[in-house]
Amino acid sequence: xxxxxxxxxxxxxxxxxxxxxxxxxxxxxxxxxxxxxxxxxxxxxxxxxxxxxxxxxxxxxxxxxxxxxxxxxxxxxxxxxxxxxxxxxxxxxxxxxxxxxxxxxxxxxxxxxxxxxxxxxxxxxxxxxxxxxxxxxxxxxxxxxxxxxxxxxxxxxxxxxxxxxxxxxxxxxxxxxxxxxxxxxxxxxxxxxxxxxxxxxxxxxxxxxxxxxxxxxxxxxxxxxxxxxxxxxxxxxxxxxxxxx
Amino acid sequence: xxxxxxxxxxxxxxxxxxxxxxxxxxxxxxxxxxxxxxxxxxxxxxxxxxxxxxxxxxxxxxxxxxxxxxxxxxxxxxxxxxxxxxxxxxxxxxxxxxxxxxxxxxxxxxxxxxxxxxxxxxxxxxxxxxxxxxxxxxxxxxxxxxxxxxxxxxxxxxxxxxxxxxxxxxxxxxxxxxxxxxxxxxxxxxxxxxxxxxxxxxxxxxxxxxxxxxxxxxxxxxxxxxx
Numbered sequence: 001x002x003x004x005x006x007x008x009x010x011x012x013x014x015x016x017x018x019x020x021x022x023x024x025x026x027x028x029x030x031x032x033x034x035x036x037x038x039x040x041x042x043x044x045x046x047x048x049x050x051x052x053x054x055x056x057x058x059x060x061x062x063x064x065x066x067x068x069x070x071x072x073x074x075x076x077x078x079x080x081x082x083x084x085x086x087x088x089x090x091x092x093x094x095x096x097x098x099x100x101x102x103x104x105x106x107x108x109x110x111x112x113x114x115x116x117x118x119x120x121x122x123x124x125x126x127x128x129x130x131x132x133x134x135x136x137x138x139x140x141x142x143x144x145x146x147x148x149x150x151x152x153x154x155x156x157x158x159x160x161x162x163x164x165x166x167x168x169x170x171x172x173x174x175x176x177x178x179x180x181x182x183x184x185x186x187x188x189x190x191x192x193x194x195x196x197x198x199x200x201x202x203x204x205x206x207x208x209x210x211x212x213x214x215x216x217x218x219x220x221x222x223x224x225x226x227x228x229x230x231x232x233x234x235x236x237x238x239x240x241x242x243x244x245x
Numbered sequence: 246x247x248x249x250x251x252x253x254x255x256x257x258x259x260x261x262x263x264x265x266x267x268x269x270x271x272x273x274x275x276x277x278x279x280x281x282x283x284x285x286x287x288x289x290x291x292x293x294x295x296x297x298x299x300x301x302x303x304x305x306x307x308x309x310x311x312x313x314x315x316x317x318x319x320x321x322x323x324x325x326x327x328x329x330x331x332x333x334x335x336x337x338x339x340x341x342x343x344x345x346x347x348x349x350x351x352x353x354x355x356x357x358x359x360x361x362x363x364x365x366x367x368x369x370x371x372x373x374x375x376x377x378x379x380x381x382x383x384x385x386x387x388x389x390x391x392x393x394x395x396x397x398x399x400x401x402x403x404x405x406x407x408x409x410x411x412x413x414x415x416x417x418x419x420x421x422x423x424x425x426x427x428x429x430x431x432x433x434x435x436x437x438x439x440x441x442x443x444x445x446x447x448x449x450x451x452x453x454x455x456x457x458x459x460x461x462x463x464x465x466x467x468x469x470x471x472x
Contacts (some may be wrong), residue, residue, distance in 0.1 A: 024335070025321040026314050046332045050380075083276065083378040085368060095375050104367070104377040107297060108339030108384030115336040126343065128384045133373050133414040134257075134366075176315035176332055177298040183334045212334075231314060 002168060002221050006035040007224040009193050010138045015159055018045040020159040020185040021088035029160040030060055030194045030229040034116060037061040043073040047156055050079035060232055062092030074101035078110050091189045109151045117153035118187035123149055159189035166196040169203045170218035186213045193220040247456060251447040252428035257472045260285045260396055262351060262426050266292060266333045270348035273385055279351035280320040297381040299338040302330030343388050350389035352382055354396050356411045359459050361420040361434035364413035373414045386417030398427035405457045407432060407439055429453050430470060443464060443468035
């Protein structure tokens with residue numbers, strides 16, 4: 001379904017929702033995030049790769065901003081903390097104060113847990129994290145003399161997706177590294193809401209062979225308006241991240 | 246005292262690491278110091294650089310104004326895609342990592358122990374399940390064929406990062422790390438000691454040994470690094 005504006009696109013998201021947010025540098029749904037931030041919801045659970053520091057541009061709302069404004073109950077991320085001792089990530093003090101629930105998941109397990117949910121699986125076994133503290137409360141199984149850690153699937157109520165191209169049916173194409181978590185999150189949530197960079201095309205304008213996410217996973221499609229957020233200064237994110245290494 | 250003008254700088258360490266990567270290999274470069282290695286990989290080497298964000302095949306880091314925000318490495322630096330590059334989503338990207346097809350991976354670390362284990366993902370010894378920055382490090386450490394660590398030899402308060410036993414929760418178990426590259430040279434974890442494989446010219450191995458509280462061995466004909 002094509003929706004006129006960002007506000008209406010997220011109207012179904014309420015307090016207590018579990019939301020998947022893609023992005024690894026590029027590929028984050030900045031316009032939907034900006035709109036969601038305005039809604040001032042609470043008790044959200046966010047599934048994403050990392051928390052992200054606040055960006056210099058006030059239009060850009062990172063998960064860190066949602067956390068610092070008390071909208072989030074729990075995060076499930078591969079980075080809940082900053083990689084470097086000299087900088088504190090937005091979630092760290094709240095986690096230490098037990099005001100924010102959080103779960104650290106390896107990036108490969110995070111992606112596969114999302115994919116498992118999308119693929120209707122009850123979980124999977126992986127060698128990743130074996131013999132580390134990250135596996136300490138998890139089930140271990142020996143398969144062909146090798147030890148594996150059991151990981152459960154990760155489901156969500158909503159995923160907020162950033163596509164490069166779409167057709168009116170809701171078929172999606174992503175661009176380069178902006179693809180990252182988008183296709184698996186689009187498939188894993190009960191409701192998938194998509195912001196689209198390029199003008200939404202008529203059906204059949206996109207060759208079926210090259211579609212990354214088929215329309216059946218997409219519930220709501222919204223065109224990023226001309227005055228919307230297209231380019232995000234990654235350098236601003238990066239300069240802050242660079243201080244981290 | 247170690248003469249700091251003789252120690253290796255970041256670029257020299259990157260160049261040194263690139264010389265240990267076989268032609269034709271598939272390579273993953275971690276966030277931080279390792280990303281700069283891409284600038285020292287010769288285009289003739291047929292090496293394929295991959296990034297866990299799904300880019301299979303990129304060349305140098307691009308600085309200056311020509312940039313494409315959708316083409317970045319693990320550290321969000323803009324990169325040039327190689328001819329013949331391809332793109333995977335995140336699940337497939339990590340399936341590739343777990344497949345064992347990554348010949349060499351280079352990561353940073355807080356500590357590396359003489360048994361080849363290392364720590365890099367959390368500084369918390371009690372709240373680690375909640376507070377960490379593991380990223381893809383455990384996936385890569387467990388599955389890459391050869392794991393190199395690039396790091397500074399000492400913490401800001403001058404403690405050695407080469408240790409007898411990791412004090413922080415480990416990222417990879419024993420025998421995970423193949424070699425460690427620091428400003429003092431190349432170290433190979435060997436179980437009960439580190440073997441110094443090469444040292445910068447002008448820094449005596451005995452002096453290196455004196456500054457690191459772990460058993461260090463080396464061969465008589467040890468390589469001197471002269472860059």
